[in-house]
Amino acid sequence: MFYLRTCILFLFLFLFPFCVFAEDGSQLWLRFPNVKNGISTDKIISKGKNPTLDIAKKELTTYWQGQAVELRTEKSLKNLKDGYTIISGLDKIIISSAKETGLLYGVYHILRLQQTQSDLTHLNITEKPSYDVRILNHWDNLDGSIERGYAGHSLWKWEDLPGTISPRYEAYARANASIGINAVVLNNVNASPNMLKNEYLIKVKALADIFRPYGIKVYLSVNFSSPKVIGGLENSDPLNKKVQEWWKQKTNEIYKIIPDFGGFLVKANSEGQPGPQDYGRTHADGANMMADVLKPHGGIVMWRAFVYSASPEDRAKQAYLEFLPLDGKFRDNVIIQIKNGPIDFQPREPFNPLFGALKKTSEMVEFQITQEYLGFSNHLVFLGPLFKETLDSDTYAYGKGSTVSKVTDGTLRPAKLTAISAVANIGDETNWTGNHFAQANWYAFGRLAWNHQLGSDQIAGEWIKMTFTDDKNFVNPVKEMMLSSRETAVDYMMPLGLHHIFAFDHHYGPEPWGNIPGGRPDWMPVYYHKADENGLGFNRTQTGSNAVAQYFPPLNETYGNIETCPENLILWFHHVPWKYTMKDGKSLWDELCYTYDKGVKNVREYQKTWDRMEPYVDAERFHHVQSRLKIQSKDAVWWKDACLLYFQTYSKMPIPYDIERPVHELEDLKKIKLDMKHHN
Numbered sequence: 001m002f003y004l005r006t007c008i009l010f011l012f013l014f015l016f017p018f019c020v021f022a023e024d025g026s027q028l029w030l031r032f033p034n035v036k037n038g039i040s041t042d043k044i045i046s047k048g049k050n051p052t053l054d055i056a057k058k059e060l061t062t063y064w065q066g067q068a069v070e071l072r073t074e075k076s077l078k079n080l081k082d083g084y085t086i087i088s089g090l091d092k093i094i095i096s097s098a099k100e101t102g103l104l105y106g107v108y109h110i111l112r113l114q115q116t117q118s119d120l121t122h123l124n125i126t127e128k129p130s131y132d133v134r135i136l137n138h139w140d141n142l143d144g145s146i147e148r149g150y151a152g153h154s155l156w157k158w159e160d161l162p163g164t165i166s167p168r169y170e171a172y173a174r175a176n177a178s179i180g181i182n183a184v185v186l187n188n189v190n191a192s193p194n195m196l197k198n199e200y201l202i203k204v205k206a207l208a209d210i211f212r213p214y215g216i217k218v219y220l221s222v223n224f225s226s227p228k229v230i231g232g233l234e235n236s237d238p239l240n241k242k243v244q245e246w247w248k249q250k251t252n253e254i255y256k257i258i259p260d261f262g263g264f265l266v267k268a269n270s271e272g273q274p275g276p277q278d279y280g281r282t283h284a285d286g287a288n289m290m291a292d293v294l295k296p297h298g299g300i301v302m303w304r305a306f307v308y309s310a311s312p313e314d315r316a317k318q319a320y321l322e323f324l325p326l327d328g329k330f331r332d333n334v335i336i337q338i339k340n341g342p343i344d345f346q347p348r349e350p351f352n353p354l355f356g357a358l359k360k361t362s363e364m365v366e367f368q369i370t371q372e373y374l375g376f377s378n379h380l381v382f383l384g385p386l387f388k389e390t391l392d393s394d395t396y397a398y399g400k401g402s403t404v405s406k407v408t409d410g411t412l413r414p415a416k417l418t419a420i421s422a423v424a425n426i427g428d429e430t431n432w433t434g435n436h437f438a439q440a441n442w443y444a445f446g447r448l449a450w451n452h453q454l455g456s457d458q459i460a461g462e463w464i465k466m467t468f469t470d471d472k473n474f475v476n477p478v479k480e481m482m483l484s485s486r487e488t489a490v491d492y493m494m495p496l497g498l499h500h501i502f503a504f505d506h507h508y509g510p511e512p513w514g515n516i517p518g519g520r521p522d523w524m525p526v527y528y529h530k531a532d533e534n535g536l537g538f539n540r541t542q543t544g545s546n547a548v549a550q551y552f553p554p555l556n557e558t559y560g561n562i563e564t565c566p567e568n569l570i571l572w573f574h575h576v577p578w579k580y581t582m583k584d585g586k587s588l589w590d591e592l593c594y595t596y597d598k599g600v601k602n603v604r605e606y607q608k609t610w611d612r613m614e615p616y617v618d619a620e621r622f623h624h625v626q627s628r629l630k631i632q633s634k635d636a637v638w639w640k641d642a643c644l645l646y647f648q649t650y651s652k653m654p655i656p657y658d659i660e661r662p663v664h665e666l667e668d669l670k671k672i673k674l675d676m677k678h679h680n
């Protein structure tokens, strides 16, 4: 009996805490591992009652261990939007904001300072967000699948809503609020018209109600053909009065159900989606029709510039060619949502030349957090440096210093509303993102959307300390690994400006030989790398497609001249002879070999680094990451062998002897067909 009781006591005392704090990644960066409780309620000074304030207070009483905190709403701080100030008083910290949401953000700020062991004395902080709308785009379908999702099924359980509310909805909202994300598109840009049916709007309302206290507004992707498909109209022509009326009624209905609804995201006339061009109308006709009905409610239209057709024109040029003539024709509540690069979320692209080119139209960046082209959730790739690279790129649109961030955040071209978006990597897996390290990409997007001046180094550091430990023996090597990981992925996948040479359809793994007879040329890798016996790369200079002309001077010259083109983009802009001498004196072919090899070697180093981290990490996450790194390592070799052996059939040059020899046969690699159909 005694024995039994001891056992039960043992189980309770020792195992219970582990059950409660299972290190399964579900707590993201909000773990607060050493905090038992926060301050008592009498140490929180605040007037008024409001659900957002209640959350802020609860976070403080659960996790904040410092001084008393005063939460002040100050109308005079309106210019900070939903930003805030944090000031150390004599015996308390004062957080002030014009909005309750700002106070909540301020609370997360001090919690972050606490968890990252930052100095908490003499605080004098002023934070103003870089963008007004900081939005995640979920590519979630109504059947629970996620387009390009690698972390399980959709978080939104449409069948159970609105009756059953998963606790993860609130956990999701809280995670977003903790990094300043204040908006979400719930459904796939390849949108089902059914999304707008009343039965779904009621489900959307249930989510909006949960998100609201966390400062998050809900938006929807809409299918341009909705009036015809679910409204029973003859067509969906934006100039048809009945169509306009349909959208008006539908929009009114939405706002009746969700009074603070954010607006629509639209993928039109792109990859088979319907759009205004089906009726001989322009993108502006389509976008404005929606903007007009949203306007009275304060809603916006995010109209995507990701458009291209199977035309002979270089795909990299098409969005610019379509949208430039429409500059100034859009309503002021339309924002053109532009992917960071001109093709499609590749490991490295130059920035999209539309940034800064539209002078009278609002523009916003679209990033992809989900790693469609970066090894899914198997590869450890920290995207902070990729996001920064685009945001810091100088477009020269208004002279030197016209970075993508400054042409989109209202600095150089005042905009009524500024926004930034990214395709989410979140699913219903316990750790949210499949790979524990992929959580860092969600985190990084949120932090940069809030403040695009932050460095990747700082963001990675914060995330590591909050997610794992602040032990510098862990933080330093892991940070180094994260910061180099994007370049490493570029190196073993598509170095020197190579792009779009991955496997067809699912996009996992290499397929540089890809060239399906009768298939759309612009979906084939050979269209993009143009390997032949002379060399490699896409000639986008004046003697080629002249895509360089879409960039402002001096960039058009810099990119257009093989001598001045940055080498990390050289094959994007030039068809380069195999024996061309690169800056380090190597031939292009040798450079390619060494770069692929470097990529592989770095992943092997990451494995070693991670194994050395075992003492600092819980076993659960340690083994999970370890197993993913093994996959990444194998994949890196696969990429290297596939690309080098294939390109070698053109270069006819030897692989330098001091790099690892291929371990595969090209013919075997060509036979690999992964069963990973993606659902459209």
Ligand code: BDP
Pocket: 147, 148, 189, 190, 267, 271, 306, 344, 345, 372
């Ligand atoms: C491509 C994806 C496709 C998306 C499309 C888009 O492969 O699944 O629908 O982007 O952004 O990269 O619309």
